[in-house]
Amino acid sequence: MLLFREESRPPDGQGPAARSAEVPAEADMDPERIWVCRQCGHAITHPDQGIIVDGAHRHTFANPHGMVYEIGCFRSADGCANVGPTTDEFTWFAGFFWRIAVCRRCQVHLGWLFESRGMRRFHGLILDRLAISADGGGSGSAKTQ
Ligand SMILES: [Zn+2]
Secondary structure, eight states: OGGGGGGGSOTTSSHHHHHHTTHHHHHHTOTTEEEEETTTOOEEEOGGGBOOBTTBSEEEEEOTTSOEEEEEEESOOTTEEEEEEEEOTTOSSTTEEEEEEEETTTOOEEEEEEEETTSOEEEEEEGGGEEEEESSSSOHHHHTO
């Protein structure tokens, strides 16, 4: 339980923000932690859903507008809703179509769902729009504000 104390620091402290840069390795080792929406605290996915795609879990991409995103690949992301049309325009992964993935609760853009014709699918989630949290509903932090 002591381990979780750090996580209850307010988000304007250095805790969650400083952690995000080092999260994947650390998170992989602790199955009790989950990825939540940084904006609303909604549970998005579990670190054990992280997968390697094209040789890496993390990828850095720029969209056609020059926005740079660092994404992590996840087998599933139950906390996301997929919106908009499926397209392969400007896809970052050859052979994959994509759709926008948003937080089911607050609708903030969290990343993309990638799907291939071979039924392979995964989520690419923007890592700095997620925060790591102790398990247990994932919405606890909202209450304290
Ligand atoms: Zn949200």
